Amino acid sequence: MADPALVVIEGGKLILQAYFNYMRQAGKTEEEAEALYQSEKSQFDFNKPSSLEDV
Amino acid sequence: MFQRKQFTMLLVMLIAMVFLFGCPMVPTGAKPISQMTPKEKVTWMYGVYNSQYADYQSMTGHTWNDTTKTWEKTSSPTLSEDQKEILRKRKEVLTKVYPLIKLYDSKLNSGAVPDRETEQKIIDLLNGLQSM
Numbered sequence: 001m002a003d004p005a006l007v008v009i010e011g012g013k014l015i016l017q018a019y020f021n022y023m024r025q026a027g028k029t030e031e032e033a034e035a036l037y038q039s040e041k042s043q044f045d046f047n048k049p050s051s052l053e054d055v
Numbered sequence: 056m057f058q059r060k061q062f063t064m065l066l067v068m069l070i071a072m073v074f075l076f077g078c079p080m081v082p083t084g085a086k087p088i089s090q091m092t093p094k095e096k097v098t099w100m101y102g103v104y105n106s107q108y109a110d111y112q113s114m115t116g117h118t119w120n121d122t123t124k125t126w127e128k129t130s131s132p133t134l135s136e137d138q139k140e141i142l143r144k145r146k147e148v149l150t151k152v153y154p155l156i157k158l159y160d161s162k163l164n165s166g167a168v169p170d171r172e173t174e175q176k177i178i179d180l181l182n183g184l185q186s187m
Contacts, residue, residue, distance in 0.1 A: 037094060040101035041160070046124060047108040049150040053115045053128075055139045 088178060093163050096174065100156045103181045104149065111145055114138070141187055148187075152180040 088096060109119065116130035134142070155177050162169045 033095070033098070037098045037101070040098055040105055043105045044101045044156070046126075047105055049108075049146065049153045051126065052108075052111055052146050052149065053117070054146075055115060055134060055142045 097160045100177055107184045148180055148184050
């Protein structure tokens, strides 16, 4: 059986790591969403329907 | 002192916490439109419009030049009358939806809430385009 104090310390470390991982991921997701928005918007500005060839 | 049962419970709780915090968030594209934020909706609108626009360009022999940032005519595909009819309808819808998306985004950027009627009209037009 493992030392309970050690289990609590290791558990605490895991929770902290998971929390920081979550925060980092959330920030990254927001940045990615903004980057996707900007990229689609700039392509949209180029894609004017009046430039489409008539068939 | 910790008993085996308590120790197992603690481990299960720790693993659950790791999964809860560690799982990546669901990407925008996987969400139904009704659950998207206005910003996610406008990104979706741009994305669908752009892909339909690119499809039209590709069918009429155009390719995107990333260096010059322009669509260039690279071939002259032969289109059947049915294909031409679909393309005409697509162009009509793309022309109709373009100013609506622009208006939707400008309202969003000015801090106003875009009206639901316009939003639904855009969604309907884009869904119609995708099913053509």
